[in-house]
Amino acid sequence: MKTIENEKNHIIPYKTFLFVLAGLIVLTLTSVTLTRISLGTMTVTIALIIAAIKSTFVLRIFMHLKFENKMFSIAFIGVILLLTTVITITLLDYLNR
């Protein structure tokens, strides 16, 4: 019990969560406004980039990955790489038919 405690000693203050929440809401509203001013083909890219930034905040702060054993982050990145590889290969197939 005590051995694991060492790496979990970090208690995130309430304030941090509220700051992150404010940031996430601002990003959501930015995403809504930006996609409403139609930016053509860029719209998809911008919306997904903002979604990725939001996810990073949720993962690192809310889901504690920033303070956790690095193993969790590496495994998570591995799963995301697997997904992006499969998406890329599938789309390459459909784009070149």
Place this chain on the structure above:
Amino acid sequence: MSTILVKHRDDLASKTGMWFFLFTELLLFGGLFIVYSVYRYRNAVAFHLAAQELSVFIGTINTIILLISSTTIAMSITAIRKQNKKFAILLLGLTIILGLAFLVNKYFEWGEHFKEHIYPGSSILALRGHGDVLFYGLYFFMTGLHALHIIIGLIFILVITISILRNKINSDNYVLLENSGLYWHLVDLIWIFLFPLFYLIT
């Protein structure tokens, strides 16, 4: 410390198990996102027009509701670690209320679609063409599967709240609270991608 009172516990293993489960959830939704990308690529115009019929307002409100609920459950971990049991329960109660509010919005949103005869298998929707059927099929399936996760998450959080009331979860043993938080954040994470892909990209 008496040896009889020490119960074996491995918090790191518990959390690792939870993360592995979350990975399978990511692959489940990831597969659906692949289907979405291919169908969207093949039916670009229909997807573009159909997406405009979704209410960006309700979508935005629901996004903010989920973000706040993620914050409250994350804060409850801080509260329990600071031995502030009452505040932790208050925050979890708030999380549950916000989750229910999300579902109520979803009910009204889907209700509007049903009134316009837009639902999987509807003959009126079928008349609008293949692209619309695919868009709404994916929309109902993906947001529906997400809503199912919200319901499961709410039950999970309710069980955790009761455990805190019974002092089974406390400042020394809170890994289950962390795991329920991880599940809830994952549901939030999926919504972060569902929202732009269905509501915003028009």
